[in-house]
Amino acid sequence: MNRIEQDQPIRRILVALDSSPASLAVLQQAVALAVTLKAELLGLFVEDINLVRLAELSFTQEVGLFSATSRRLEIRYVERQLRAQANRVRQALATLAGRAGLHWSFRVARGIIATELLAAASEADLVILGRVGASSRGKGIGSTARTVLLQATQLTLIVHPGVRLQLPYLVIYDGSPVAQKALVAAAQLTPVQNSQWVVLILADTPEASQHLQQEADSNLAAQGITGRYLWWRSMDGPAALRLIRAEGCGLLVLASNGTALDQETIFALLAQVDCPVLLVR
Incomplete structure (x- = not known):
């Protein structure tokens, strides 16, 4: 019988983060797993370049959720919102990872989300993704997760908000x-x-x-x-x-x-x- 050779240990975990409540649940699971593995945790927040480019178009409008009034979507507003979201995500990572005594880092990138994730994944042994991202709704596999699953070479863990990894x-x-x-x-x-x-x-x-x-x-x-x-x-x-x-x-x-x-x-x-x-x- 063939004995399986010991695989490369998981020393660095990349977790994809966004501003959604579901992303916080994914982060909590990533922290728990990093504690189990005694691994470093790298958080990545990607500023979606498609959103930025959309805001640069003069005819782009946003409609208020409650007022139903429209106004021009300005690039300064979008960039301010992205910075605020990244700061909130970083603070959540700092709080949870610090409380767990983990070595952690946080990175903000601007580009196509899947492309930036794949680039960052080259530095990790394990990539953790939510099944869907902030822009997705309902069940199914988000486009970002699908692209990463097709192209990444690292171990990839797909998690669901509120569902912890457990036996069996x-x-x-x-x-x-x-x-x-x-x-x-x-x-x-x-x-x-x-x-x-x-x-x-x-x-x-x-x-x-x-x-x-x-x-x-x-x-x-x-x-x-x-x-x-x-x-x-x-x-x-x-x-x-x-x-x-x-x-x-x-x-x-x-x-x-x-x-x-x-x-x-x-x-x-x-x-x-x-x-x-x-x-x-």
Whole structure:
């Protein structure tokens, strides 16, 4: 059996922040995870260049929420609001991270949000995103999260406001190198020793399933984790969603390539599950 090599430890966490109440909830989860991992926390606030450019157009108007009156959207007003939002976000990060005794930093960038996130992600081991941003509404995957998930090479954790990362973890395992990497990456996020995960083995035959179970079990045991194993020959999105809900998983761990679930199926799951999702590449 192949023993999984120890992956790079998570030493620096990037968390994408904006002015929404949901972003504060994401920040709280990022702080808690940084404490568990003894990691540095980097907060990033991006001034959306598209909003700035819109304000520079002479015909752009804004309509008051309560007065229903319109006025010209001025660039000075927009920039003042962006600075105020960044200051509030920085203060929230300083308060929470300082209270937890974390080493932290904060950065403001101006540009296309997804582009700036991807650039900053190159300095991090783990990227934490909310499923939707300040400009999104309802369920689904925001455009920024979708772009980062498609292009980032780092571990990416998608979280939901008010839903904390907790046991049990559910891992889909097919023996591929990226699935093996997912076992190690998720183990770093486990807050307690001697925890139990649900491991879904994808294999064509009982013999292949038994081999993969022994492989996964050996590697999890080396990290103080036990597994409860399920065997499926194949999986589609609806079947995966039913299983996730039935197991009540506290973290879904997915390999974003090289497994039975294609990219669109993964995005469909992200839009519907209520638990955090760790994507491993």
